[in-house]
Amino acid sequence: MNRWKRCTCLLGLLIVLAGCSQEQPQTTESIEPAPEKDTEMNTESEFQLAVQSEPYGTTADGQEITQFLLSNEKGVSVNIINYGAIVTAVYVPDREGKTENVTLGFNTLAEYEKKGPYFGAICGRYANRIAEGKFTLDGKEYQLAQNNPPSHLHGGEQGFDKKVWAAESFSDPDEVGVRLSYVSPDGEEGYPGKLTLKVVYSLNNENEFKIDYTATSDQATPINVTNHCYWNLAGKENILDHELILNCNRYLPVSEVAIPTGELAIVKDTPMDFTTAHKIGERIEQVEGGYDHCWVINPLEKQPAFCARVKDPQSGRVMEIFTTEPGVQFYTGNFLDGTEASGGYQKHGGFCLETQHFPDSPNQPEFPNTILKPGKVYEQTTVHKFSVE
Numbered sequence: 440m441n442r443w444k445r446c447t448c449l450l451g452l453l454i455v456l457a458g459c460s461q462e463q464p465q466t467t468e469s470i471e472p473a474p475e476k477d478t479e480m481n482t483e484s485e486f487q488l489a490v491q492s493e494p495y496g497t498t499a500d501g502q503e504i505t506q507f508l509l510s511n512e513k514g515v516s517v518n519i520i521n522y523g524a525i526v527t528a529v530y531v532p533d534r535e536g537k538t539e540n541v542t543l544g545f546n547t548l549a550e551y552e553k554k555g556p557y558f559g560a561i562c563g564r565y566a567n568r569i570a571e572g573k574f575t576l577d578g579k580e581y582q583l584a585q586n587n588p589p590s591h592l593h594g595g596e597q598g599f600d601k602k603v604w605a606a607e608s609f610s611d612p613d614e615v616g617v618r619l620s621y622v623s624p625d626g627e628e629g630y631p632g633k634l635t636l637k638v639v640y641s642l643n644n645e646n647e648f649k650i651d652y653t654a655t656s657d658q659a660t661p662i663n664v665t666n667h668c669y670w671n672l673a674g675k676e677n678i679l680d681h682e683l684i685l686n687c688n689r690y691l692p693v694s695e696v697a698i699p700t701g702e703l704a705i706v707k708d709t710p711m712d713f714t715t716a717h718k719i720g721e722r723i724e725q726v727e728g729g730y731d732h733c734w735v736i737n738p739l740e741k742q743p744a745f746c747a748r749v750k751d752p753q754s755g756r757v758m759e760i761f762t763t764e765p766g767v768q769f770y771t772g773n774f775l776d777g778t779e780a781s782g783g784y785q786k787h788g789g790f791c792l793e794t795q796h797f798p799d800s801p802n803q804p805e806f807p808n809t810i811l812k813p814g815k816v817y818e819q820t821t822v823h824k825f826s827v828e
């Protein structure tokens with residue numbers, strides 16, 4: 440038995456013992472090392488493809504939250520809690536093999552429960568903005584919360600990032616993960632229809648961290664779900680030296696309240712052009728307030744399509760993103776301000792690449808459709824692939 444296995448067995452015993460005194464109907468508490476494909480190869484390795492779980496904390500209204508720890512043979516690991524389906528940490532080795540957490544997050548559940556910058560969370564029912572929180576569907580007008588005045592942002596006052604999700608881990612020969620689900624009742628946050636959403640986070644030995652989304656609804660409803668991880672591939676300071684490529688020839692210019700004007704503008708000869716690598720900080724001063732826009736991903740036959748590549752030249756860490764979505768919101772943490780509410784992170788301490796449909800689509804019929812009809816299935820996939828250079 441190698442060190443890892445001895446450690447997981449001991450941990451398993453502890454968790455089983457702890458589990459005896461706690462009831463957690465919504466989650467499974469288990470350790471499930473993946474079946475080994477090649478025992479000889481693994482005996483030398485410190486790491487294995489595995490998923491573990493541990494108690495994370497209790498919400499203000501007394502619900503037990505579990506943290507799932509996904510890890511692979513390459514030393515990459517991802518932590519996820521079933522509150523907000525939040526990715527609390529992603530550990531990635533640099534070119535010297537030194538591992539660092541490359542996402543921003545809080546240290547406690549209580550902090551995640553407060554109004555915050557959506558660190559690592561799943562945002563919905565409609566991520567990003569809806570103008571004046573209003574839309575008309577099948578002749579009926581709906582008014583949502585204008586929680587980012589005058590707009591509706593990331594699903595309202597209590598979006599999916601503030602919900603307790605059902606969760607269970609799984610372990611296959613090629614990947615490990617956690618399946619989360621949340622049922623959003625008809626009328627929740629003003630949206631029509633009971634929506635059943637499933638989010639599957641998985642990790643494999645190719646260093647691919649994948650998010651699969653599926654949803655159904657019993658009435659027509661707008662839907663746009665995204666993950667809101669803030670990344671800092673250096674694991675420290677700011678992201679202005681990171682080099683970014685976006686597979687996007689166009690972006691969506693916005694009004695003074697960050698609502699798309701409807702134009703799909705060409706990026707060429709503007710600071711929005713990342714079709715070749717540029718440091719994030721190189722032209723950021725030319726963009727009022729910093730980057731916080733949706734780019735249009737160039738359509739590719741191969742799905743999920745290449746969306747973005749980011750490199751931190753210091754550590755050599757690289758993250759590539761592939762997605763089935765038509766857009767990506769590139770946000771440079773412009774509102775982080777070093778306060779407790781920002782987790783102590785400074786402005787530009789992290790960036791988001793939120794794969795999604797276009798903001799305000801329910802009011803902009805030329806944009807790709809975001810209305811999910813009963814009997815149809817909403818399906819999206821986004822992959823984050825880590826490497827070093």
Ligand code: BGC
Binds near residue numbers: 793
């Ligand atoms: C938006 C920002 C917003 C942030 C909230 C991003 O998705 O584009 O405008 O401030 O989320 O943390």
